[in-house]
Amino acid sequence: MQYPYCNDRHTRLARRRGVSPEEIMEAICVAAEMRVGGAYAHANLALHAMGEAASDQD
Secondary structure (H helix, E strand, O other): OOOHHHHHHHHHHHHHOOOOHHHHHHHHHHHHHOOOOOHHHHHHHHHHHHHHHHHHHO
16 A cells, blocks of 8 residues: 555445445554555554445445
8 A cells, every 4th residue: 555546445344345434444553663655654554444345434
């Protein structure tokens, strides 16, 4: 998840498929720990997308 648009899409898709916000954050933390790309920098984008995905489900 290094690109903002991909991050948004993958996060929304994961939420639609039942992945919890906690599971998404765990994946981000694991990626950051492994120093995979800009995982830490894009965590905020995933949080934003999860918030919007929650709004989409209402």
